[in-house]
Amino acid sequence: MSDFFEQLTSEQRIEVERQLAIYSNGVSEVIPLNELKIKVAKSILKEKPLKIKLGLDPSAPDVHLGHTVVLNKLKQFQENGHVIQLIIGDFTGKIGDPTGKSVARKQLTNEEVQHNAKTYFEQFSKVLDMDKVELYYNSKWLSELNLEDVINLSASITVARLLERNDFSERLSTGKPISLHEFFYPLMQGYDSVMLESDVELGGTDQHFNVLMGRHLQEHYGKEKQIVIMLPLLEGLDGVDKMSKSKNNYIGVDEEPNQMYGKTMSIPDELITKYFNLITDLSVEEKNKISEGLSEGTLHPRDAKMLLGKTIVRMYHSEEAARKAEEHFTTVFQKGSLPDDIPVVEWKGDSEVGILDLLVELNLQSSKSEARRMIQNGGVRLNEEKVSDVNVLVTIIDGLILQVGKRKFVKLTK
């Protein structure tokens, strides 16, 4: 292979290393890295884009941030001119679960599959340039297989090897039934790679076994073997389970800005860095700065989460939506998070008073102009609602809480 790399110009070699650094960044595993290097080099030499495969379950069209871990990786390939192959696993979707035991895997109609694919497309377009994506339905080739083909396919793999898959071996040893047809799901997924001659397949670490099957089957059918890139799984809002719709611990890419932001604020502190790294488009430098700030204690976890929420809303909606979501959160969700020890001050002035006068009178600001700036910066709240009008007349009621900046609070009595 050293001969091969000698055909590259030094610029091309630098380009290979540059791409390789991007693709291998933030992943769990590249199997094997040296082959990926060769594929990238060949692609550059022959000006032929690599085919990057991602298989999709047609029954779960709600794309959430867990999916974007892999979408962001696909985007990196796309930005470097490679071709994305999205495969809707409609064949299995149409079969459903033949044992009828799984309610989750119900049989889908053609219309449902089409609809779900469309939904994927819309949601993926938030990350990928969908005009440059190739879409496939695997029923196209899987429905053409007959028993003889299936037997040839099955001859490529041993039962022992299939039983190596974690959930299979566990079920066999604990006496929980594995129906024989379940052995076909990894084989079918792998066969997709044979048909599409994929160069790289992406998958979460829980897909390790299935994604490697593509590599195995390509070899069996005399094709060039795909590279497998395993991506870390993103824990959901509970911080325990993988983000998924069924666990209801997810943030959907289609969710409203306020919901997205609010859900982000609910993640456990220890996940903040991982979320930044895996699902935001911040630069590596920015990500590192946040990570350092958190570990050194100079960045408050809540502030980091607010930045995370704002970043996510900005990515899937807009800058404006992100700002508004933050505002909404601070006005609505920070209610109840007031300090317990707010100093109480008796108000002896008029029962209606301008906000600027009120702030100066209570010594919360040293001047009206300072008070005006503070309001304009969004730093003044009345009963946890942000004050935006510097000329507002405040009606003094018993228990009214004034907040200035993050830490100054006063409760009024009459």
Add this chain to the structure above:
Amino acid sequence: MSDFFEQLTSEQRIEVERQLAIYSNGVSEVIPLNELKIKVAKSILKEKPLKIKLGLDPSAPDVHLGHTVVLNKLKQFQENGHVIQLIIGDFTGKIGDPTGKSVARKQLTNEEVQHNAKTYFEQFSKVLDMDKVELYYNSKWLSELNLEDVINLSASITVARLLERNDFSERLSTGKPISLHEFFYPLMQGYDSVMLESDVELGGTDQHFNVLMGRHLQEHYGKEKQIVIMLPLLEGLDGVDKMSKSKNNYIGVDEEPNQMYGKTMSIPDELITKYFNLITDLSVEEKNKISEGLSEGTLHPRDAKMLLGKTIVRMYHSEEAARKAEEHFTTVFQKGSLPDDIPVVEWKGDSEVGILDLLVELNLQSSKSEARRMIQNGGVRLNEEKVSDVNVLVTIIDGLILQVGKRKFVKLTK
């Protein structure tokens, strides 16, 4: 079900019991016997023959006596008006072994399959009335199955259940590979029963797992479940392994009478009764008499084997061929089995002498008429060759051996 039997006349009930006694005679197992009784009863009540299935491997057309154990059982069903379904497993034959590891399972062409089926037919006709047999090739339906069908089929069975098959469990535990496609052979065999709606399937005890699969799959596909009749395996000439072509310990139904007879003589004594019981058409009374004779010592094993050989040749050739084979055996193969202590008598008479005179002169027979009867009964041998002509002139040579009956020997010197 008691209601059901009440619909039968008492004559019909007797007929049910009569057939049941025949079918269950000499078998290893009937699974389950009570269901067979119901099937037979229904068949009698509705005057509808049962469908009796036997699956055949298209790659081994040399039918041997091991096969006739099951053929004789089929014949019993046929004699009672039921329909025999012979299934040539050509689908698997045409696939061969996709791993290419087994030389034994090479891929067969259509022509080879047809030729082998024809060979089966010819050989089976020695036992069954082939005009009343239905012949099927399972590629007819198996080649029509697509991946979806295969998945539905596979969903009917668990991996644990398949691993219960002796050879699978042994190979898995000893780390010998089981290729996934091997799981399909029992499923395909079982699917044949689904398609043919077989009522009864016959198989050797080594087919226990595969034959029960038909019952299992019929239930899965909502059909009436077949009865399984397991037949004992016939050990081959070595007395150790199951009779099979590959072990070269078999007697083929197409073999020459002399070979058939000679091979039979070579079986170990302890198998004589089993051979009589499983592969001859003698009546139960005759079989029992032989068995008793052997255990009481009144029947010499060699004589029993000669009767066995003669019976087998008579079944697959003719009475005449049987007689000749015995003769040939006694002249050729019994050479060297003469007693060591033959009395030597000096011959002082003519150098040529009539056989009757010779016998009387030597006091081997008391009269010429007695000598004549003995020759006519085949009891006189010269140098181990049976004398059939009472008028033959014997040339006296040194060392000539005369045998009369089983135990009288004389060696002549001049």
